[in-house]
Amino acid sequence: MSFWSRALRHPSFVVGGSLSLLLAAAALLSLVWQPHPPAEIDMALKLQPPSAARWLGSDAFGRDVASQLLVGAQASILVGVIAVGIGLVAGVALGCLAAARGGWVDELIMRASDFTFAFPALLTAIMLTAIYGPGLVTSIVAIGIFNVPVFARITRSTAQAVWAREFVLAARAAGKSGWRITWDHVLPNIASQLIVQASISFATAILAEAALSYLGLGTQPPQPSWGRMLSEAQTLLFQAPLLALWPGVAIVLSVLGLNLMGDGLRDLMDPKLARKR
Numbered sequence: 001m002s003f004w005s006r007a008l009r010h011p012s013f014v015v016g017g018s019l020s021l022l023l024a025a026a027a028l029l030s031l032v033w034q035p036h037p038p039a040e041i042d043m044a045l046k047l048q049p050p051s052a053a054r055w056l057g058s059d060a061f062g063r064d065v066a067s068q069l070l071v072g073a074q075a076s077i078l079v080g081v082i083a084v085g086i087g088l089v090a091g092v093a094l095g096c097l098a099a100a101r102g103g104w105v106d107e108l109i110m111r112a113s114d115f116t117f118a119f120p121a122l123l124t125a126i127m128l129t130a131i132y133g134p135g136l137v138t139s140i141v142a143i144g145i146f147n148v149p150v151f152a153r154i155t156r157s158t159a160q161a162v163w164a165r166e167f168v169l170a171a172r173a174a175g176k177s178g179w180r181i182t183w184d185h186v187l188p189n190i191a192s193q194l195i196v197q198a199s200i201s202f203a204t205a206i207l208a209e210a211a212l213s214y215l216g217l218g219t220q221p222p223q224p225s226w227g228r229m230l231s232e233a234q235t236l237l238f239q240a241p242l243l244a245l246w247p248g249v250a251i252v253l254s255v256l257g258l259n260l261m262g263d264g265l266r267d268l269m270d271p272k273l274a275r276k277r
Contacts, residue, residue, distance in 0.1 A: 006268055013264025019257025027077045030070035038067040039222035047240050056246050059229075060236060065243065068224040069250055075136060075219045076226060076254060079209040080202040082140045087147020088198055094148070095155025096186065099163055100178040110156070113149035121146040121208045125217045139218040143208045147201055154197050158190040192269035196262050203258035210251050226251050 007013050035055060042062035050057045056065040094113075098106040119127075125142035132138060162168060162185065171181050212218035213227030221228070226247040233243035 003268065007264070010264045010268060012260045013268060016257045016260025016262070016264055019253050020261050023073055023254045023257065024077065026070050027073040030067075030074055034064075034067040034070055036064035036067045038063060038071045038224045040064070047236070047243075050242070057240070057242060059232065059243055060240075065229075065246055068229060069226070069246055072224040072226045072229065072247070072250070073254075075213075075223065076206045076209055079136070079140050079143060079218075080205040083143035083147060083205045083208075084198050084201045086140075086144030087151045087201060088194065091148045091151025091153075092155045092187075092194065095152040096159055096182050098152070098156045099159035099186070100182055106156070109152060113152050116145065116149045119146075122211065122215075122217075125212050129217050134217045134220060136219050136223070139209050139212045142212070143205050146208075147205070150201060151194070151197065154193060155190065158193050159186050162186045162189045192265075196266045196269065199258050199262035199265060203255040203262070206251065206254050206258070210247075 007017075040063060042058075045054070045058050045062040046060055048054050048058040048062075054064055054066070056069065058064055059068070094109050098109040121143045124145055125138055128138045128142055159182070163181075168181055168185055171185060176184070209218055210225070210227035210230070213225040214231045216228075216231070218227060219225035229247040230244055233240070233247070236243055
């Protein structure tokens with residue numbers, strides 16, 4: 001059976017892929033249309049319940065919640081794509097170098113990864129904020145730095161297993177250079193693990209961006225952010241609980257969808273599990 005035939009029969013992949021497509025569709029739709037301008041303040045309409053005019057109601061400043069949710073998806077996807085891209089490019093390069101060279105190079109890269117793990121994205125964002133100020137770029141850089149050792153470790157462990165295979169030993173005997181072997185043989189054989197990790201890291205990046213924005217270190221006004229929507233709604237939980245419900249549901253569904261899609265990809269790209277299906 002083809003990959004897509006098996007994928008459409010995999011419940012986790014179908015559910016996760018559908019939720020992920022919904023997230024992407026919301027972000028794309030917000031680029032060309034919103035029910036109302038997301039930053040428009042109208043105090044006469046503050047804390048309105050859901051209605052035909054305001055689908056999800058309005059917040060304490062009279063801003064349309066549905067419009068903020070749609071535009072907030074842009075920030076989540078932007079942070080996820082760039083931060084995971086930073087971790088993927090830098091981490092894969094370092095992991096491949098560690099696996100190919102071994103020795104002190106491998107030890108140096110792994111100890112540097114251990115050191116980076118001591119500074120989670122939140123702590124890194126606080127340090128960067130103290131120097132450059134809060135903002136979306138600060139969130140992207142902080143989450144991207146945290147992703148580098150994650151991809152470096154996964155790349156190193158999987159690449160070392162490939163380097164021990166017979167076809168790689170034959171390529172070395174034929175005189176191929178280490179970089180040529182990495183490009184021709186190692187990367188194609190570890191690509192599936194990297195794709196799965198990228199989808200899981202994407203979900204983690206969305207959570208991290210929401211946490212940073214909640215603390216005021218991420219996306220700044222007037223740009224909408226799901227995390228900041230939660231922060232602004234916390235003082236109105238008893239007066240208008242739906243204000244916290246909508247961004248919370250958006251975060252949960254986005255992270256759940258990406259994690260389910262990652263689990264589905266792992267099963268579909270594992271040859272042993274693929275044969276069982």
